[in-house]
Amino acid sequence: MADNIIQVKNLFKVFKGEKDFALNNIDLNLQNGQMAALIGPDGAGKTTLLRILCGLLVPYEAQKNGTEVLIDGLSPFLNAENLSLVKKLIGYMPQKFGLYEDLTVIENLDLFIALNGEKKEDTALVDTLLEFAGLIDFKKRLAGRLSGGMKQKLGLCCTLITRPKILLLDEPSVGVDPVSRLELMEIVNKLVKENGISVIWSTSYLDEAENFENVFLLSEGKKIFDGNPKDMGSGADFESFVINKIKENRKNPPKDRKMEQEAAGFLNTGEEFAIQACSLTKIYGKGDKKFIAANDINLAIRNGEIFGLLGPNGAGKSTTFKMLCGLIRPSSGYSCIMGVRMDENPSLARSYLGYMAQKFSLFGDLSVLQNLNFFAGVYGLSLMDGKKRIAVLFDIFDLKKYKNYDAKNLPLGYKQRLALACAIVHNPPVLFLDEPTSGVDPLSRKEFWDRINFLAKNGTTVLVTTHFMDEAQYCDRISMIFKGKTLVVDTPSGLKNMVKSEKNSEPTMQDAFIELILRERGAVK
Numbered sequence: 118m119a120d121n122i123i124q125v126k127n128l129f130k131v132f133k134g135e136k137d138f139a140l141n142n143i144d145l146n147l148q149n150g151q152m153a154a155l156i157g158p159d160g161a162g163k164t165t166l167l168r169i170l171c172g173l174l175v176p177y178e179a180q181k182n183g184t185e186v187l188i189d190g191l192s193p194f195l196n197a198e199n200l201s202l203v204k205k206l207i208g209y210m211p212q213k214f215g216l217y218e219d220l221t222v223i224e225n226l227d228l229f230i231a232l233n234g235e236k237k238e239d240t241a242l243v244d245t246l247l248e249f250a251g252l253i254d255f256k257k258r259l260a261g262r263l264s265g266g267m268k269q270k271l272g273l274c275c276t277l278i279t280r281p282k283i284l285l286l287d288e289p290s291v292g293v294d295p296v297s298r299l300e301l302m303e304i305v306n307k308l309v310k311e312n313g314i315s316v317i318w319s320t321s322y323l324d325e326a327e328n329f330e331n332v333f334l335l336s337e338g339k340k341i342f343d344g345n346p347k348d349m350g351s352g353a354d355f356e357s358f359v360i361n362k363i364k365e366n367r368k369n370p371p372k373d374r375k376m377e378q379e380a381a382g383f384l385n386t387g388e389e390f391a392i393q394a395c396s397l398t399k400i401y402g403k404g405d406k407k408f409i410a411a412n413d414i415n416l417a418i419r420n421g422e423i424f425g426l427l428g429p430n431g432a433g434k435s436t437t438f439k440m441l442c443g444l445i446r447p448s449s450g451y452s453c454i455m456g457v458r459m460d461e462n463p464s465l466a467r468s469y470l471g472y473m474a475q476k477f478s479l480f481g482d483l484s485v486l487q488n489l490n491f492f493a494g495v496y497g498l499s500l501m502d503g504k505k506r507i508a509v510l511f512d513i514f515d516l517k518k519y520k521n522y523d524a525k526n527l528p529l530g531y532k533q534r535l536a537l538a539c540a541i542v543h544n545p546p547v548l549f550l551d552e553p554t555s556g557v558d559p560l561s562r563k564e565f566w567d568r569i570n571f572l573a574k575n576g577t578t579v580l581v582t583t584h585f586m587d588e589a590q591y592c593d594r595i596s597m598i599f600k601g602k603t604l605v606v607d608t609p610s611g612l613k614n615m616v617k618s619e620k621n622s623e624p625t626m627q628d629a630f631i632e633l634i635l636r637e638r639g640a641v642k
Contacts, residue, residue, distance in 0.1 A: 120148050120149050121146040121147065121148055121149070121187075122147055122148065122149045122188070122189050122282070122283060122315045123145070123146065123147035123170065123187070123188055123189075123283065123315070123317075124146050124185065124186075124187040125143055125144060125145045125146070125170075125185070125186055125187075126144050126183070126184065126185040126186075127142060127143075127144065127182050127183045127184045127185065128140055128142070128143040128144070128166075128169065128176055128184050128186065129141060129142060129143075129176060129177040129178070129182050129184060130162075130165055130169065130174065130176055130177045130338075131177050137337075137338070138177070138338045139162050139165045139338050140162045140165055140166060140169075140177075140338045141337075141338040141339045142339070143162075143166065143335075143338075143339075143340050144340065145333055145340060145343060147283075147315055147317060147331075148315070149313065149315055150309060150313045150314070150315055151309075151315055151316070151330055151331060152305070152306070152309055152315075152316045152318065152329050152330055152331075153316065153317050153318070153329055153330065153331040153332065153333060154317075154318050154319075154320055154325065154326040154328075154329040154331070154332045154333070154346070155167070155317050155318065155319040155320070155332075155333045155335070156319070156320055156321070156323065156326050156332060156333070156334050156335070157334055157335035157336055157558070158321075158336065158558035158559070158560055158561070159321075159528060159529040159530055159557065159558045159561065160337070160528055160529070161335040161336050161337065161338065161558075162335050162337075162338040163287070163288075163319045163335055164211075164212070164287055164319070166335070167209065167285045167287050167317065167319060169186065170186070170188065170207070170285060170317070171203075171204065171207045171209040171285055172193040172194075172200050172203055172204055172207075173209075175194060176194065179194060188203045188206060188207065188283065189203075189206055189282065189283075191203050191206075205279070205281075206281060206282045206283055207281055207282075207283045207284075207285060208276040208277055208279060208281030208283070208284045208285070209276065209285045209287075210272055210273060210276045210284075210285070210286045210287060210289055211287050212287045212288050212291065212556070216260045216268060216271060216272060216275075217260060218259065218260045218261030219259065219260075219261060220259070220260055221256065221257050221258060221259055221260065222247070222252055222255050222256050222257070222258055222260060222263070222271055223243070223247075223256040223257065225260050225271060225275060226243050226246075226247075226271075226274060226275060226278060227243075229275040229278055230243075230278055233278070233279050242278060242280070243274075243278070246274040246277055246278065247274060249274075249304060249307070250270040250271070250273065250274050250304055251270065251300070252267065252270055252271060252274065255267065263431075264297070264429070264430030264431030265292050265293050265294070265297070265430035265431075266293045266294060266296075266297025266298075266300070266301070266429065266430040266431075267297075267430070267431070269289055269290070269293055269297070269301060270297075270300075270301060270304070272289070273286075273289065273301070273304065273305075277308070281314065282314065282315065283314070283315045283316075283317075284305070284308070284314050284315070284316045284317075285316075285317050286305075286316065286317070286318045286319060287319045288319050288320055288321060288556065289301060289318065289320075290302075290320060290322060290325065291321070291555055291556045292475070292552065292555045292556070292584065293430060293584060294428070294429040294430050294432075294584050294630075295429075295584065295586060295627050295630050295631055296429050296630070296631055296634050296635070297429060297430055298322075298325070298584075299631060302325070302328060305318070317333075321556065321557070321558050321559065322585075323559060324627065326346050326349075327346050327347075329346060330345070331343070331344065331345065331346075332344065332345070332346045332349060334349065384417070389419065389420070390417045390418060390419060390420075390453070390456075391418055391419065391420045391421075391422070391454070391455055391546060391547050391578035392416065392417075392418040392424070392441060392452070392453070392454060392547060392578060392580055393416065393417050393418070393452060393453040394414050394415055394416040394417075394437070394440075394441055394450070394452050395415060395450050395451055395452070395453075396413050396414070396415060396449065396450035396451075397411055397413070397414040397415075397437060397440050397441070397447050397449075397450040397451070397452060398411055398412055398413055398414070398447060398448050398449045398450050399411040399433075399436050399440060399445065399447055399448050400448040409601050410433050410436040410601055411433045411436045411437045411440065411447075411598075411601050412433075412601040412602045413450070413602070414437050414440075414450070414598075414602075414603055415603070416441075416596060416603075416606075418578060418580065418594075419578070420546070420576060420578055421573055421574075421576045421577065421578060422573070422578055422579070422593045422594065423569065423570075423573050423579045423581065423591060423592045423593050424578075424579065424580050424581070424592060424593065424594055424595070424596070425581050425582070425583065425588075425589050425592035425594070425595040425596070426438055426580065426581070426582045426595075426596055426598060427582070427583070427589060427595055427596070427597050427598070427630060428597055428598035428599055428604075428634075429599065429634055432598045432599050432600060432601070433598050433599075433600070433601040433602075434582055434598045435551070435582065436601075437598060438549065438551060438580070438582055440452060441454075441459075441549070441580065442454075442459075442467070442470055442472055442549045443459045443463050443466060443467055446460075447460075452466075453466070454466040454467070454469045454470055454547055455469040455546060455547065457469065468496075468497075468543075468545075469545055469546055469547050470545050470546075470547040470548065470549055471540035471541045471542075471543070471545040471547070471548045471549065472540055472548075472549045472551075473536050473537055473540040473548070473549065473550050473551065473553050474536075474551050475551045475552040475553070475555050477532055477533065477535075477536035478536065478539070479524040479532060479535060479536055479539070480524060481523060481524050481525030482523055482524075482525065483523065483524060484520070484521050484522060484523055484524070485516055485519050485520050485521070485522055485524060485527070485535055486507070486520050486521065488524055488535060488539055489503075489507045489510065489535075489538060489539060489542060490503065490507070492539040492540075492542050493506065493507060493542045493543070496542060496543035497543070498542070498543055503542070506542055506543075506544065507542065510538040510541075510542065513538075513568070514534040514535070514537070514538050514568070515534070516531070516534060516535060516538065519531055519535075529556065529557055529558075529561070530557060530558070530560075530561035530564070533553065533554070533557055533561060533565060534565075534568075536553075537553070537565070537568065541572070541577075545577070546576070546577060546578060547577070547578045547579075547580070548569075548572065548577050548578065548579045548580070549580050549581075550569070550579060550580070550581040550582070551581075551582050552582050552583055552584065553565065553581070553583075554566075554583065554585060554588065555584070562585065562588065566588060566591050569581075569591070570591065586625065586626035586627040586629075586630055587626065587627075589609055589626045589630075590609050590626055592609060593608065594606060594607065594608055595607065595608070595609060595612060597612070597630070597633060597634075599634060599637050600637075604633065604637060605633065609626055612626070612629040612630075612633070613625070613626065613628070613629045615629065615633065616628060616629045616632040616633065
């Protein structure tokens, strides 16, 4: 059809050494000026499809299978000239966009302009894009000092500097807080309306898909749905329910702010609280360059409690998290793990906790068993105790079939299982989880949280940071942090009640997060 800017027919892709197709007989069309979501679990083929569309990968035996890929009427695989023309039409933003963190915002843009052969006199677009993305006041800030949301916006600006006709975004909102996700979506929506850009937005957030005109759903390399997101649930043999209360007050945690401060500052007995923060403060720089990353944070988390740290990118939650587990030394204040002060006896305090980082701390060239043996040794388990514990973990996490696989070759969901198993190999009473499900598909996230709930029911205290608001529902209590300060501490239901109104009588956790942050910013009265 003439109004289709992307046309795909009979698309196959198999990688060397693999038996299964990464893409299996894919047909899809994207209309001019349309925004479409590309969704599916890990390994579904989303990234492979986007890379073929922008000419980075070649389809499998295209002529033999009658494969057709047309970008604005051009076949990128017909000849080198077509490929060059197609690349000029497309702006592609991969999952890990290559920003140079030791360069400023404007230096990154200038470099990207030079690399793409743009003329210097054409760079008037730079200020327009920075204004558009809300980065105009951050031109001289190092990219490495930007929040996650700002980095994604800068990556988008770099992608748009060539004035593409088609925008291919590979999970641009991974690791980005709900407010920044909303802002990113608004930027792209505006581009579509004002410039007629066509967009394919890959995402693992199902709520994001609801905002698009069209959805392509992939599973195991096959397209299983193509249409309006409102029709995606029709014909399904299951029902969905909104759960308003999920095991809240299991341990009857304290809600009163004064009680928390007293608990953190004066009840340092180790009998009631597994994790404590007493006036934790972190200041970087001096004089005019002084920056307060965390300001007088007080927390008291009970044994067996699942406690969430939420906040927009750059709010200070990562700094707070790292001070609590001893990765960063506070400027003032202290933390306690199982009653042991981190500043007085860091080795003993750390021995009580397991830590799972956002970027899983696995050794890719070691097998699953070798990784577990290594961490068992690091945590001081004897050979016999380690062997017994690892056997239990193999059963709990269903890792036995991957026992001799190198960690780098595991599916992402199984890498996550292995990372969690390594974090708890010494059976710690406290578990720190730093955005543990970032980039993981919804099914794997659900399975992950089933395991976390199991650990909590058996007495493990869990401190978690996340940008998935549906995951916040699993927390007994949540501390929202903004601009380095504690904004509020409450249960998920308590936070939702704070934003309940006639217009929105049943707000979600995402509604609560966005409105509370916007209120604090002064955007909502």
